[in-house]
Amino acid sequence: AQSVSQHNHHVILSEAASLELGCNYSYGGTVNLFWYVQYPGQHLQLLLKYFSGDPLVKGIKGFEAEFIKSKFSFNLRKPSVQWSDTAEYFCAVNAQSSANKLIFGAGTRLAVHP
């Protein structure tokens, strides 16, 4: 069965620090990969996605993620975080053969202190 692991459940950073959130998935076939963000009290919004092509994808608000197929990873990065990045971040995966089934990780809560 597919699964998604997010290694960090809570991350606390100061403004301007660099961010990397880990995401690993288990599935042997071809996958689509997503990062969603949920700001306090709001619904999920898509940050970025990878379907194919360049494994380094850029999303909104300065976020990027790198797909490393050999490591089954899709880590999220941002070189310099802002207080407004305080949110919960979810990695999600679906198999291209069953695109209806989106599997989410447990989420990482990021708190950025001014």
Added chain:
Amino acid sequence: EAQVTQNPRYLITVTGKKLTVTCSQNMNHEYMSWYRQDPGLGLRQIYYSMNVEVTDKGDVPEGYKVSRKEKRNFPLILESPSPNQTSLYFCASSLSGNEQYFGPGTRLTVT
């Protein structure tokens, strides 16, 4: 404005009292889905629908029903709610089942 709407946004109810949470999208999407979000568990899929009159179970369908009589609507029905269904519920829609657009969420408390 393209959006997914859910009603109600907040609901407190008692065990066994049937309830329905509505979901509507105005993007003409074929695919719609319901998730529940619980602390430490992320989002788990309850049911999904690939088109009108086509629905299927997700990972946690027990205690829930859905229907898809129209393309734009995908209500979630709890026939006999129990306290373990206290959760935050999200509806989502997409064209292809890949990139999903989420509604604002419905916070349900069952006492």
